[in-house]
Amino acid sequence: MGWWILGGALLVALAFGGYRRLTDGRSRAVAGDSKPRLDAVRLGDVLGTEATFVQFSSAVCAPCRATHRLLTEVTRADPAVAHIDIDAEARLDLVDEFGIMRTPTVLLLDAGGVVRHRIVGAPRRADVVEALRQVTHSAAA
């Protein structure tokens, strides 16, 4: 009995961990016509003129710090792109509205504050750069 449960637990851990390793931190474009949006008033901070990364973090989240560093680095070069780090616990209204299930979750807003991309888990740099390129590129077009 015990051996079967041990084997099952091992399988579950490997399957779930492997799945996460493949999918975590990937950028997904937000689809549909009624894309949600966010403005400076609700965020309590100024949006970037071209794009804004809105990061949801929490105190018990180790990858949130690495995420903060990565996004700071990516946005530093371009003053038109902002990075806002939100304590999810303090903004449960936004957490509910945007269906944030875990931290870190990053929303990428375009110039109009429309949510264009969503990254759940510690973001991968290539995905962040590509998503940002898409958003700023379409804004210029």
Place this chain on the structure above:
Amino acid sequence: MTDASSLTTSSRNAGFAQVDPRAPRFGAGITAVLLAAIIVLGPTSPVGLALLVVQTLAFAAGSLIGLQAQPWGIVYRTFVRPRLGPPAELEDARPPRFAQTVGLVFALAGLAGFVFSLPVLFFIAVAFALVAALLNAIFDFCLGCEVYLLGKRLFGARAARAAS
């Protein structure tokens, strides 16, 4: 409000306890081995009960006192870290401490299953703790990232309903 919500995580973390990130991961490895043995020994083995008590106390020390009191962390600092050298960077101690608290809850549920002869409760609780420990040891999984916000949402929703 602007100031509170726009404070960065890193500035909020300033002044909190720091930990060598390899220590909790090493501890999760020991925890996983113990929990695996406890499951194989089963809900009637006195040896299994003794191991479960030891692991519960380890979780309790890490959760209630702090990671500096977590026995597997002490083993790491005493025997492993001197061979590895200093870590590349330190990490906020709150995420792994939160994981210890979650582990404590499951270990206590497992103990209750043992004491009250509820094998299903025993197996489910210990197996959940084992999966979390394996994920932590193998994949550096962050339990706080997954369940903390969900708990807050549930709790916040309940508090809001009670207030209205």
